[in-house]
Amino acid sequence: MRLLTLGGTEFVGRAVVEAALGRGWDVTVLNRGRHPAPPGARALTGDRTAPGGLTALAETGGEWDVVVDTWSAAPRAVRDAARLLRDRARRYVYVSSCSVYAWAPPAGYGEDAPLVEGASADAEQTDYARDKRGGELAALEGFGADRSVLVRAGLILGPYENVGRLPWWLTRTARGGPVLAPGPRDLPLQYVDARDLAEWMLGAAEQGLSGPYNLMSPQGHATMGTLLDACARVTGGAAELRWTDPGVILEAGVEPWVQLPVWVPPGSDMHDALHASDVSRALATGLRCRPVEETVADTWNWLRAIGGVAPQRADRTRKGLDPELEAKVLAAGAGS
Numbered sequence: 154m155r156l157l158t159l160g161g162t163e164f165v166g167r168a169v170v171e172a173a174l175g176r177g178w179d180v181t182v183l184n185r186g187r188h189p190a191p192p193g194a195r196a197l198t199g200d201r202t203a204p205g206g207l208t209a210l211a212e213t214g215g216e217w218d219v220v221v222d223t224w225s226a227a228p229r230a231v232r233d234a235a236r237l238l239r240d241r242a243r244r245y246v247y248v249s250s251c252s253v254y255a256w257a258p259p260a261g262y263g264e265d266a267p268l269v270e271g272a273s274a275d276a277e278q279t280d281y282a283r284d285k286r287g288g289e290l291a292a293l294e295g296f297g298a299d300r301s302v303l304v305r306a307g308l309i310l311g312p313y314e315n316v317g318r319l320p321w322w323l324t325r326t327a328r329g330g331p332v333l334a335p336g337p338r339d340l341p342l343q344y345v346d347a348r349d350l351a352e353w354m355l356g357a358a359e360q361g362l363s364g365p366y367n368l369m370s371p372q373g374h375a376t377m378g379t380l381l382d383a384c385a386r387v388t389g390g391a392a393e394l395r396w397t398d399p400g401v402i403l404e405a406g407v408e409p410w411v412q413l414p415v416w417v418p419p420g421s422d423m424h425d426a427l428h429a430s431d432v433s434r435a436l437a438t439g440l441r442c443r444p445v446e447e448t449v450a451d452t453w454n455w456l457r458a459i460g461g462v463a464p465q466r467a468d469r470t471r472k473g474l475d476p477e478l479e480a481k482v483l484a485a486g487a488g489s
Contacts, residue, residue, distance in 0.1 A: 154178045154358065157210075157217040157242065159201070159224065159234060162188035163464070164313045165248060165306075166223050168351040170194050176355065181217070183210055201230040207237055216241045219358035223248040226468070227278040228287025235295025244361070246302040246354050247292040251367060251430060252282040253305060257422035260429035264305070264365040289365075299363050304354060307369035307427060308344035308415065311448050312455035313464075317472040318414035319384075320463035323453050325473070326384040329391030333479045333486075335409075335416040336396045338378035342415065343369040343428045346448045349441060356439045366435045372428065375445035377416060383449035397486040405482045407474065414472040 156173045160166035161182035173180050174193045182190040183197045190196040197209040201224070220242045224231050235245055251258075255267040272286035274294050279287075292301045310319045326332060345368055353368065385392040399418040403409075409417040410427070417423040432440070456463055465471065 154219065154355075155181075155215075155217045156355075156358075157181045157183065157215070157220045157238070158194075159183050159220065159222045161194065161221075162190055163466075164311075164315050165309060165347050165350060166221070167191060167313050168311065168347040169221050169223075169354060172348065172351040172355055178355075181213075181215065183207075201234065202227070207233060210234075210237060218242070219244045219246060219355075221246045221248070221354060222288075222292070224288055225250075225281065226284060228272070228274050228276045228284055228291050231288040232274045232291035232294065235291050239295045242296075244300050244302065244358055244363075245292045245296040246304060246358060247288055248304045248306060248350075248354075249289050249365075250281070250285045251305045251307045251369070251426070253286040253289065254426070256282075257426050258430070260425040261431050262425075262429075263431040264367060264434060301364075302354070302357050302362055303365040304350070304357075305365055305367050306345060306350060307367070307430065308342075309347050309350060310344050310452065311347040312452050313347065314452065315464040315466045316469050317463060317465055319449065319452050320456055321414050321473040322381065322384045323388055323449070323456055324461070326381070326392035327388035329389075330393065331395050331483055332381075332385070332392045333402075333413070333474065333482055334381050334394040334396045335377060335402055335413050335418075336398055337419060338376065338396050340377045340416070340419055340424075341373040341428060342375045342377065342380060343372050343430065343432070344375065344415070345369045345440075346443055349443060353435065353438075353440045360438065362438060366438070367430045367432045368435050368440065369430065369432055370442040371432055371436065372430075374442055379445050380415065380449065383446045384453075386446075387450045387453045395483055395486065397482065401486045402482055405478070405485060407478065407482060411470060411472055412474045412478075 180194040274291035
């Protein structure tokens with residue numbers, strides 16, 4: 154199989170490239186040249202936000218079995234790539250997001266749930282949900298419904314993460330001492346390891362799949378308890394997890410998902426939207442999710458290998474809780 158990855162050097166894109174190379178595929182990467190392509194991939198340089206940014210693709214004359222595109226800004230960049238490649242590639246896999254569903258989708262929502270309105274394939278950058286939906290529309294415009302795969306991913310974790318969620322928890326538990334653990338301990342989580350996401354996308358290309366797929370683990374594949382227990386264990390066991398009632402956390406003004414990454418309070422619209430989707434379609438077509446302990450351990454090993462400081466995307470908010478606020482909430486929880 155011949156793969157073209159638009160991106161391919163960070164997080165999900167890198168996982169896709171490494172998985173494809175592991176299968177013996179012929180891999181081409183187009184990116185801005187800020188990071189080297191994984192060894193074994195052919196590198197092309199181009200900035201999709203600049204005039205002539207796809208010139209390197211236009212001049213190669215290459216053809217591919219599948220294109221994987223992880224773009225999350227102005228949809229017109231996806232539109233331009235899809236138009237250029239529609240006669241030179243068999244399938245276009247666009248990494249979208251469960252954020253494309255109209256807020257707030259109910260627990261158990263599937264791929265037929267209502268979508269956000271106001272998105273366009275021709276748009277400049279607006280907001281994340283409409284940008285991702287616009288990217289979907291651009292892929293559909295270029296390749297049609299029968300040759301497009303719309304990967305509606307949820308929370309993505311794993312090695313190379315440049316968003317700051319799991320790396321923050323690992324860094325925090327490595328520091329040790331009392332750790333604010335947002336309850337309840339058995340709160341079900343949904344996420345996907347970037348490597349499992351990559352393997353599913355390559356399998357989707359091999360199977361000739363098309364259409365939208367919710368891509369994350371089955372609800373309850375992990376819980377806040379199994380996630381944070383794994384973090385505490387792999388970082389040396391110096392952390393003392395102090396499970397705290399959600400009401401205490403919210404009353405203190407802590408922002409779910411951002412200041413306490415991954416966590417959103419049970420029974421909320423956010424939890425239904427982020428941790429309660431129907432993923433039966435992806436499971437039926439080959440999605441396999443590794444244990445949370447493996448994701449955590451591999452991410453910790455990667456983080457230590459790069460010096461303990463994870464890369465951070467400039468277009469994403471920084472995650473994590475200030476130590477002073479953490480101490481304040483812990484004190485409030487102890488007195489409740």
